[in-house]
Amino acid sequence: MSVKKLLVLSAAAFAAMGATAAMAGGPDHMAMPSEPAFQNSVYVDGHLGYTQSDWTNFNSNVVMGTSGNSLFAPIKRGRGGFTGGADIGYTITQHIAVEGGWFYIPRVKGAVTAFGTADLVPAGSIAKISSWFAYMAARLTVPLMNDFDLFGKVGVAYRSLTMTVPAGLAVLSGVSNNGHYWAPLFATGLEYNWGAWRLGAQYTYLPGNSQVNYGNTAFGAPNAAPEVNMYTGFLGYSFNV
Amino acid sequence: MSVKKILLLGAAGAAAVSMTAAMAGGFTQEPGTPVAENGYYIEGHLGYARQNYFDNINWRNAGLVANRDHNNDRGGFAAGVDAGYKINRHFAVELGWFHLPTLTLPTAVPVATSPASYLQSWALYLAGKYMMPLPWMNSTDVFFKLGVAYRNACLGSAAGSFADVSSNKSTFVRPMFATGLDYSFSDTWSGIIQYAYFMGARNSFPFETVNTGALGTVAANVFTLGLGYKFTV
Numbered sequence: 001m002s003v004k005k006l007l008v009l010s011a012a013a014f015a016a017m018g019a020t021a022a023m024a025g026g027p028d029h030m031a032m033p034s035e036p037a038f039q040n041s042v043y044v045d046g047h048l049g050y051t052q053s054d055w056t057n058f059n060s061n062v063v064m065g066t067s068g069n070s071l072f073a074p075i076k077r078g079r080g081g082f083t084g085g086a087d088i089g090y091t092i093t094q095h096i097a098v099e100g101g102w103f104y105i106p107r108v109k110g111a112v113t114a115f116g117t118a119d120l121v122p123a124g125s126i127a128k129i130s131s132w133f134a135y136m137a138a139r140l141t142v143p144l145m146n147d148f149d150l151f152g153k154v155g156v157a158y159r160s161l162t163m164t165v166p167a168g169l170a171v172l173s174g175v176s177n178n179g180h181y182w183a184p185l186f187a188t189g190l191e192y193n194w195g196a197w198r199l200g201a202q203y204t205y206l207p208g209n210s211q212v213n214y215g216n217t218a219f220g221a222p223n224a225a226p227e228v229n230m231y232t233g234f235l236g237y238s239f240n241v
Numbered sequence: 242m243s244v245k246k247i248l249l250l251g252a253a254g255a256a257a258v259s260m261t262a263a264m265a266g267g268f269t270q271e272p273g274t275p276v277a278e279n280g281y282y283i284e285g286h287l288g289y290a291r292q293n294y295f296d297n298i299n300w301r302n303a304g305l306v307a308n309r310d311h312n313n314d315r316g317g318f319a320a321g322v323d324a325g326y327k328i329n330r331h332f333a334v335e336l337g338w339f340h341l342p343t344l345t346l347p348t349a350v351p352v353a354t355s356p357a358s359y360l361q362s363w364a365l366y367l368a369g370k371y372m373m374p375l376p377w378m379n380s381t382d383v384f385f386k387l388g389v390a391y392r393n394a395c396l397g398s399a400a401g402s403f404a405d406v407s408s409n410k411s412t413f414v415r416p417m418f419a420t421g422l423d424y425s426f427s428d429t430w431s432g433i434i435q436y437a438y439f440m441g442a443r444n445s446f447p448f449e450t451v452n453t454g455a456l457g458t459v460a461a462n463v464f465t466l467g468l469g470y471k472f473t474v
Contacts, residue, residue, distance in 0.1 A: 057454055059453055095371070140371055186387070212296055212301055213298075218302075226443060227443060
């Protein structure tokens with residue numbers, strides 16, 4: 001994307017701000033309408049949706065990824081698939097909440113590559129990588145219009161990776177089957193509040209990991225994995241506490 | 242422009258628009274909140290950015306890092322500026338720019354003594370900012386920024402040839418966030434301690450050999466001290 005496009009979008013955002021200020025009669029502080037007193041609550045949400053995670057073009061794991069330099073190349077869910085998860089949170093103020101959650105990441109399945117057979121991986125071999133992540137985050141909510149809220153989340157996530165590969169591969173000396181990494185987590189979305197019920201859509205971004213495995217520096221596995229872009233719809237319920 | 246970029250920029254735009262709802266009376270004023278302090282501000286930052294190219298498998302296997310002294314492959318000097326509009330006591334929108342550390346890279350074997358080439362990078366961002374006073378520390382706010390960053394990275398042509406990549410320039414849009422403390426010396430001047438996080442990208446600098454992926458760029462963790470000035474309206 002060009003700088004020009006970004007500047008145009010920035011200008012649009014500021015123009016919107018200016019327009020709203022004009023509607024409000026300027027930036028002077030105004031009397032706010034009275035609203036119901038804030039009530040702390042605990043909420044739970046269930047999510048379903050699609051995860052985009054591009055193992056097919058990922059070259060840092062080397063067990064699974066790009067066909068030119070990985071032992072296995074994806075043949076199923078190499079670019080993403082179905083996802084689901086849940087979160088639970090506590091509202092501290094009208095705008096701020098703390099939240100924890102867990103999400104399933106689609107299991108990718110791969111077939112041995114020419115690069116793999118050259119490293120003595122038996123022809124016809126299959127490998128799979130399963131993954132999930134759990135997170136803690138701060139949630140910032142701003143009202144958009146009646147009963148509609150816009151929210152953003154930033155936190156820290158722990159991602160677990162489990163590799164299933166043919167046993168006894170000499171090339172994988174020093175590469176265990178279980179990996180993990182920590183990364184920041186971002187999410188944003190829109191929700192509709194209907195009494196105690198919450199209905200919304202969320203976009204979640206979890207960075208990938210490309211650090212070298214010092215047990216076998218030819219690999220990023222088992223800890224290396226591509227970024228995750230997750231698009232989910234959710235249904236939740238709030239309990240006043 | 243990809244759907245992801247549209248979503249990211251849409252979120253930032255929506256955040257900016259929704260925050261302006263506060264000016265239109267769309268927000269609830271929390272009990273005890275002081276009179277709104279709207280106005281424009283500018284800030285300057287100096288500090289250190291941690292960028293871990295040293296442990297990146299692609300940069301290491303390409304022979305670009307972990308082989309020269311003082312090459313900034315773990316991090317280095319960073320500086321930035323930003324300008325924003327404070328909508329009320331709690332919300333602001335901000336546009337900023339950061340210079341990220343320049344890496345010194347080899348261009349031939351032997352890598353430790355070959356002529357140098359460089360990786361240069363910067364980030365431009367648009368973010369929403371939420372500020373909250375610290376009850377136990379006078380004149381001090383904790384703040385939190387969430388937005389989108391446009392990042393530009395340029396690899397020197399000699400280093401690009403040495404690493405066998407097909408493109409020496411990479412630009413991408415990713416989420417960003419920052420957090421820190423803001424201490425007001427007066428109505429106009431303030432001191433700032435900030436941590437900002439700018440994402441890298443897996444697909445920066447593709448390798449020339451087909452189906453072998455790209456070199457990539459890594460995330461920047463930017464720790465800075467800054468000075469802010471708020472214009473009185």
